[in-house]
Amino acid sequence: MEGVKHIVAVASGKGGVGKSTVTVNLALAMAAEGYRVGVLDADIYGPSQAQMLGVGEGVRPQAAGENRFLPLEAHGIQAMSMAFMVDVREPMVWRGPMVAGAFQQMLTQTKWDDLDYLFIDMPPGTGDVQLTLAQKVPVDGAVIVTTPQDIALLDARKGIEMFRKVKVPVLGVVENMSLHTCSQCGHQEPVFGAGGGERIATEYDTRVLARLPLALSIREQVDGGRPSVVAEPEGDIAASFRDMARQVAEQIAASVGDSGPSISFSEE
Amino acid sequence: MEGVKHIVAVASGKGGVGKSTVTVNLALAMAAEGYRVGVLDADIYGPSQAQMLGVGEGVRPQAAGENRFLPLEAHGIQAMSMAFMVDVREPMVWRGPMVAGAFQQMLTQTKWDDLDYLFIDMPPGTGDVQLTLAQKVPVDGAVIVTTPQDIALLDARKGIEMFRKVKVPVLGVVENMSLHTCSQCGHQEPVFGAGGGERIATEYDTRVLARLPLALSIREQVDGGRPSVVAEPEGDIAASFRDMARQVAEQIAASVGDSGPSISFSEE
Numbered sequence: 001m002e003g004v005k006h007i008v009a010v011a012s013g014k015g016g017v018g019k020s021t022v023t024v025n026l027a028l029a030m031a032a033e034g035y036r037v038g039v040l041d042a043d044i045y046g047p048s049q050a051q052m053l054g055v056g057e058g059v060r061p062q063a064a065g066e067n068r069f070l071p072l073e074a075h076g077i078q079a080m081s082m083a084f085m086v087d088v089r090e091p092m093v094w095r096g097p098m099v100a101g102a103f104q105q106m107l108t109q110t111k112w113d114d115l116d117y118l119f120i121d122m123p124p125g126t127g128d129v130q131l132t133l134a135q136k137v138p139v140d141g142a143v144i145v146t147t148p149q150d151i152a153l154l155d156a157r158k159g160i161e162m163f164r165k166v167k168v169p170v171l172g173v174v175e176n177m178s179l180h181t182c183s184q185c186g187h188q189e190p191v192f193g194a195g196g197g198e199r200i201a202t203e204y205d206t207r208v209l210a211r212l213p214l215a216l217s218i219r220e221q222v223d224g225g226r227p228s229v230v231a232e233p234e235g236d237i238a239a240s241f242r243d244m245a246r247q248v249a250e251q252i253a254a255s256v257g258d259s260g261p262s263i264s265f266s267e268e
Numbered sequence: 269m270e271g272v273k274h275i276v277a278v279a280s281g282k283g284g285v286g287k288s289t290v291t292v293n294l295a296l297a298m299a300a301e302g303y304r305v306g307v308l309d310a311d312i313y314g315p316s317q318a319q320m321l322g323v324g325e326g327v328r329p330q331a332a333g334e335n336r337f338l339p340l341e342a343h344g345i346q347a348m349s350m351a352f353m354v355d356v357r358e359p360m361v362w363r364g365p366m367v368a369g370a371f372q373q374m375l376t377q378t379k380w381d382d383l384d385y386l387f388i389d390m391p392p393g394t395g396d397v398q399l400t401l402a403q404k405v406p407v408d409g410a411v412i413v414t415t416p417q418d419i420a421l422l423d424a425r426k427g428i429e430m431f432r433k434v435k436v437p438v439l440g441v442v443e444n445m446s447l448h449t450c451s452q453c454g455h456q457e458p459v460f461g462a463g464g465g466e467r468i469a470t471e472y473d474t475r476v477l478a479r480l481p482l483a484l485s486i487r488e489q490v491d492g493g494r495p496s497v498v499a500e501p502e503g504d505i506a507a508s509f510r511d512m513a514r515q516v517a518e519q520i521a522a523s524v525g526d527s528g529p530s531i532s533f534s535e536e
Contacts, residue, residue: 016284045393091394091426096364125313126359155314158359184455
C-alpha cells in the first residue's frame with residue numbers, strides 16, 4: 001500500500017473485548033518506540049477511534065488532490081475513520097456490499113504519509129470487511145484480542161482460523177480484562193474468567209503478547225480521548241503496550257523476506 | 269409468524285455488552301412467568317445461545333416434514349441457532365447476502381410450537397440481519413442492551429435510531445455491567461461508567477428496564493450453560509429479569525391494537 005511499510009490487523013471474533021482500546025494504545029506505543037504510525041478504523045457500523053483519539057465531532061479530513069484524503073493527526077499518529085466522514089449518531093443501516101465499498105474507499109483513498117506501521121482496527125466477526133481485507137491488502141500480521149471467558153474464546157478461535165485460512169500470520173493474542181483489582185482493598189477477581197489467553201495461544205502455537213487488567217482507568221482514558229499510553233506514559237499499562245509494540249516490530253522484522261504462511265516463537 | 273404470537277428483538281449497537289446473556293435470561297424469566305417462550309439466535313458469525321443454554325456441541329435439530337426443523341428445547345424454552353447447524357469452531361467467512369440468507373432460513377424454516385414470545389438475539393451493528401428483520405418480520409418491540417460507558421452509548425443510540433426508522437417500538441434500555449461489587453470488601457466501582465442507561469433512556473423518551481451489575485456469577489452461569497434465572501431462581505439477578513419480563517409483557521399487551529410507531533411510558 002502506498003505510503004505504508006507494514007500493515008497489522010487488530011481483530012477479535014467477538015465485539016466488546018476492547019479491540020479498539022488495544023489498537024489505539026498499541027499504535028501510540030509503537031509511535032513512542034520511534035516509528036511513524038497510522039490507525040485505520042475499519043469498524044464501519046461502530047467506529048470509535050475518533051472519540052478514543054480525542055478528535056472532535058464534525059472534524060473532517062482535508063482533500064488531497066482528486067479523490068484522496070489526508071488522514072487526521074492526533075497524539076502524533078495519523079488516523080482515518082468512518083467517524084470522520086459521517087454524523088456518528090446516525091446508524092449506517094447498510095448491507096454488506098456497501099460496507100465493503102466504504103472500507104475499500106478508506107483503504108485506497110487515504111494518503112498516508114510515510115508510515116512504518118498501519119494498524120487496522122477490524123470490526124467484529126468474519127464478514128465483508130474481513131474478506132475485503134484478505135483480498136485487497138497485504139497484511140503482515142494479525143493481533144487477536146480476547147477476554148478470557150469461554151464465550152469470547154469461542155469467537156477468538158474463529159478469528160484465528162480465518163487469518164490462517166488467508167495465510168496471514170497471527171502475531172499473538174492479547175488477553176484483555178483479565179483481572180479486576182478492587183480500588184479499595186486490592187482484591188483481584190477474574191470477572192471474565194482466567195487463563196483463556198494462554199489456552200488459546202497454546203492451542204494455536206502462538207504467544208500471549210500481553211495480559212491487561214480490567215481497570216477503570218483504561219476505560220476512562222479512552223473514553224476521554226487520551227489513551228493510557230498518552231495519559232500515563234510511565235504507568236504499568238503503557239509499559240505493557242510498549243512491550244507489545246516491540247514484540248510486534250520484532251516479529252514483523254523477522255518475517256521480512258519470509259514468504260511462509262505462519263511464524264511461531266517459543267514462549268519458554 | 270407461524271406458531272409465534274409476539275416477537276421481541278434484543279439488540280445493541282455494540283458487541284460485548286452482554287446482549288446474549290440478557291436475551292437468554294429474559295427469555296427464561298418470561299417462561300418462569302408462565303409464558304411459552306423461544307429464543308432465535310440471529311448472531312450468525314458468533315452464535316452463543318447453544319453454549320449459554322447448555323446444549324452440547326454437535327446436537328442437531330430434528331427435521332419436521334419437508335424443509336423445516338424443530339427447535340431444540342433447553343430449560344423449558346425452545347431455541348434455534350446457527351450453532352445447531354455448523355461446527356462452532358469454524359468461522360463463517362461469509363459476505364452479507366449469505367448471512368441474510370442464513371438468517372432468513374432460520375426465520376422461515378423453524379417450526380416453533382405455539383410461542384407467546386419469541387426473543388431474537390440480534391448480532392451487533394446495523395447491517396444485513398437488521399435489515400432482513402425489519403423487512404420480513406413483524407417485530408412487536410425492541411430491548412436495547414448497553415453498558416454505561418460513552419463509547420457503548422454511541423452505538424446504542426444508533427441501535428435505537430435504527431429501530432425508530434423502521435417503526436419498531438423501543439420497549440426500553442437495559443444497562444448492563446453497571447457496577448462491580450468487590451467479592452471481598454463489597455466496594456462498588458463503576459468500571460464501565462455510570463448512569464449511561466438513564467441518560468439514553470431520557471434522551472429517547474423510553475425507560476430503563478433494568479440495571480444489572482458486573483458480577484462474576486452472571487458470567488460463570490451463562491458460560492456453564494445455566495443462566496442466572498435457572499441457576500439461582502430466588503436470587504437478585506433472577507428478580508431483576510422477572511421484573512424486566514413483566515415490563516415487556518405489559519408494554520406489548522398495551523400495544524396490541526395500537527398501530528402507532530412508538531410507545532412511551534412515564535417513569536415518574
